[in-house]
Amino acid sequence: MTVKRKKKSTFTGGKSVTVAFSLCLLAVVAMIGMYTVGKSEQKENELQQKIADAKERQEEERARQEEVRKAQEEEQKQEMEEMRQEAASASAKREKETQTADKTVEKNVINEAELESEFQAEDAEIAENVVIDEMEEAVSDAMAEEPTLSFSAETDKLFWPIAGNVILDYSMDKSIYFSTLNQYKYNPAVIIQGSLDASVMCAAQGKVTSIETLDETGTTVTMDIGNGYEVIYGQLKELTVKEGDYRKAGETIGYVSEPTKYFAQEGCNVYFGVRKDGESIDPMPLLQ
Numbered sequence: 001m002t003v004k005r006k007k008k009s010t011f012t013g014g015k016s017v018t019v020a021f022s023l024c025l026l027a028v029v030a031m032i033g034m035y036t037v038g039k040s041e042q043k044e045n046e047l048q049q050k051i052a053d054a055k056e057r058q059e060e061e062r063a064r065q066e067e068v069r070k071a072q073e074e075e076q077k078q079e080m081e082e083m084r085q086e087a088a089s090a091s092a093k094r095e096k097e098t099q100t101a102d103k104t105v106e107k108n109v110i111n112e113a114e115l116e117s118e119f120q121a122e123d124a125e126i127a128e129n130v131v132i133d134e135m136e137e138a139v140s141d142a143m144a145e146e147p148t149l150s151f152s153a154e155t156d157k158l159f160w161p162i163a164g165n166v167i168l169d170y171s172m173d174k175s176i177y178f179s180t181l182n183q184y185k186y187n188p189a190v191i192i193q194g195s196l197d198a199s200v201m202c203a204a205q206g207k208v209t210s211i212e213t214l215d216e217t218g219t220t221v222t223m224d225i226g227n228g229y230e231v232i233y234g235q236l237k238e239l240t241v242k243e244g245d246y247r248k249a250g251e252t253i254g255y256v257s258e259p260t261k262y263f264a265q266e267g268c269n270v271y272f273g274v275r276k277d278g279e280s281i282d283p284m285p286l287l288q
Helices: 002-103 107-143
Strands: 166-168 171-178 183-187 190-193 199-201 206-214 218-226 229-237 252-256 269-276 279-281
Touching: 206 229, 218 252
Parallel strands: none
Antiparallel strands: 166 190, 171 183, 190 269, 199 252, 206 218, 218 229, 229 252, 229 269, 269 279
């Protein structure tokens, strides 16, 4: 009888240890889960704050650019008016001199003097028109001058082309998983989640150097932003630009289209890449 009670006690003790171990394991798993969720929420909040800050800076930049544009237009109008007044004054002076000369002509040559006066008036009018045309052409040429493109990774930042989460990171040192393709491969850009028909903004002042239709990224726009930097926007439609156009940061260049077959499961998005001297680089450190 004594031997039987010892065996039962040993069994009961082992079962208690197993239950205690299981409870500890569940507690550890719960703590890890809570930590992971907290980190994800923190990361998403930080991204949303960055996007909000970027949009605010975009609005400030637009307002500043609009003020500069209005000031330039007002200055050009004033210059044009001053030049017109100078031309009119010169014409009036020539006409007055012609009238004074006509009064000194003898009566027997009055018809000849009148004819000469008419020719002089016509010459003065032609000269005035030439001066005005030259002034207008000079102003037009000044307004048509191409802006200087300059971008520096040390001092400048790119605007977000669209407000959205990054669903696929830039990765050229290791392959990442693409759900639609069901495979791992390198990614030379960031894929930013978007909504159909949303506006896509210019990340920096630049010149449109090419517009292509590609299988993977659909309608794709490449812009030169200066100093060897290029920005690539993919998955667009209804473009507001053409090759050779210049656009300022924050201006609309197109709208988000339906995703290509390469991104069917990822949904609507904007393909956003940056190249330096022809080599792909990570856009994230350059974004505001």
